[in-house]
Amino acid sequence: MEFLECDVVVVGTGIAGLSAALSASDGGADVVVVERAARGEHGGNTRYTEAFLRMKSVAEASDDFEDRLGDEPGHHIDPALAMATLGEEAEWHPLVRALNFTTPALIERFAQEAGPTLQWLETFGLRFESLATPFITTSTTRLMPVGGGLALVEALTAAADARSLRFAFETTARSLVERDDGTIGGLRARRADGRPLEVRADAVILACGGFQGNDEMMARYVDRAAYVRPIARGGYYDRGEGIQMALDAGAAAAGNYRLFHAEPIDPRSGLAEPALFVFPYGLLVNREGRRFVDEAPGTVDATYEAITRRILEQSGGMAYVILDEKIEDVPNYRVAIRTDQPAITAGSLDALAAALGLPADALAATIAEYNAACPTGGDFAPLAVDGRATAGLDPPKSNWARTIDTPPFRAYPISCANVFSFGGVQVTSSAQVVGGDGQVMRGLYAAGEVIGMYHGTYVGSTSVLRGAVFGRLAGAHAARSSPAPAP
Structure with a gap:
């Protein structure tokens, strides 16, 4: 078996994974990025999307941002448990932390960090403008990166290469490594030629998309899935391993597994x-x-x-x-x-x-x-x-x-x-994965489509933002949580 060691291992190279990798690098972490696709075809859905962003400026989310995300946080939530989220997140009861709904803390952090995240992305040479959309009539404001999602993937990949971040392309993550003390200590993967790889790390960030490219998972969860196909080629790479390995390790499910965008x-x-x-x-x-x-x-x-x-x-x-x-x-x-x-x-x-x-x-x-x-x-x-x-x-x-x-x-x-599936895992407002027991799973983070955030109707033009914001938050928190390098 091949072994690699690092501080943070990121799975996926869409906007969520690349944001996580660069953010962790900003914090001084040694980063390895694992990606199923070959270099040049990597980036998942991000590579193919125009990447609409529900923003009114680079500094500020749209006026309806928090209201729309809060309209459908989940279905028939126990009001007593929902009310408990009005307190400090760290003090929530474990039942509340593991509850399948989009918490006010998550929505508030999302809205607060949207502007700073776009401004951070601008430091990599990206520009965001209000460009034409395919919607003749619209209900909100939108920005787009000039060059669309492909520009995001190319600019952030170039930045990662300039920092000598290590990429393991044509490598599929398969399971998490759990230490004796219960923390997550890396992941196991498989190279394209079948050789096993184990990446030992202090933190794992799962940013490898939903399950829209997995026919078995689609059939398991979604009615009439046989009549649905991924929106673009990148979606076929999204086969749900990140979600499944987190669930197998005890993560709390979140989002509506029966629905998709x-x-x-x-x-x-x-x-x-x-x-x-x-x-x-x-x-x-x-x-x-x-x-x-x-x-x-x-x-x-x-x-x-x-x-x-x-x-x-x-x-x-x-x-x-x-x-x-x-x-x-x-x-x-x-x-x-x-x-x-x-x-x-x-x-x-x-x-x-x-x-x-x-x-x-x-x-x-x-x-x-x-x-x-x-x-x-x-x-x-x-x-x-x-x-x-x-x-x-x-x-x-x-x-x-x-x-x-x-x-x-x-x-x-x-x-x-199917643009992306809704089902995923529950996270804190810092993108730490929450276990079914309501406790944070130390060393495990999720970003992008792996986070279960949507329950009924997709809030348009928030998915790429979700990837960027929570990828950045995950990387920053993971870097802070990793041991300091030896002098």
Whole structure:
């Protein structure tokens, strides 16, 4: 067996892992980074995302940041236990620390550290700006790193190389090493050629993503998982080992294991994140040619996830967005169509139904019923929630309701993609993993998707931030907790 020794070993090279490694290095720790992918394909989901950040400036989180994260901290939480989190975190009862909900302390620390973390990332040459998004209507403010997630991975990897941090690429972490005193003392891994590796360390930081790339775990936890695929190539590397090894060592589970961040994509496309956010201006029908959801209950950025989950419930996990020539009235609508595949077009609804393989009579009846329910007056305001709603239609369409009657007609197929899984482990506000007994697991930290933070609806544009913030916090705390180097 091959052995390595260090102060801190980090698993994963996405934004969470690289932030953790550099933060630990800032604190003087000797760091080893273990990564399943080869160099150049590393970075997990971060490498492929545009990395939207729920910020109003580099220094400050969005105005709704804490409120939105606090809206759904968990389901049916015992109010007596939840109230106990109003005291000092170090004094919480063990039952409270192990409880599966997103604590006020975690949310508050997240919000407080978001700005300082982006400013820290700027020291590596990164820039953050308010750039165009695929959301024609929005409910909050966002920044993005110039160059997207790839810029994050490349800049932080270069910084790690400049500091001579050790990387073990094409190496899969498999289990934790537990010392006789109960602390975590490293991890066991396997090289690409099958050779075992043990990394002995004073702290382990698990930052290796969720389980969206693990078919067995997806089938175990998620309904209709067979119809779901990862949003991008990086997600296939996220196979849940970090979460599983923490649970095997006694970590408290957190987050909703049955849910994931859902995004509507064109299943024909092989692009990373071939998203389709144009459906508020058309109709969504299933394989039976029937509507099944309100396509436009509010701004698209705040509602697309819930709608995508309804798409997953349909036959074959599929739906189709039906549009007509009037979509050209929507300014810049093409930003909401991220696929590289063309629309399916036809000069009549019957021809469109044939091209889509839908029952023509059912599609015609669905559109006729919808057209009859559309308002005849009132202004169509595509760039704001306009209240232009159907009347007497079930399900209703609450905004942007206009008839579908002007050829040529066009359509796109839509399926559900998994951006990341929600289930993970519970951590303190310093990213220390909490055991099922409510005690901190000394020497073990988690960051990014390994942390179970979301329970119902994903709070948009917080995942990359979660990785950066808690990766940085984990690295700093792990470095402080490691023995000082000998003089």
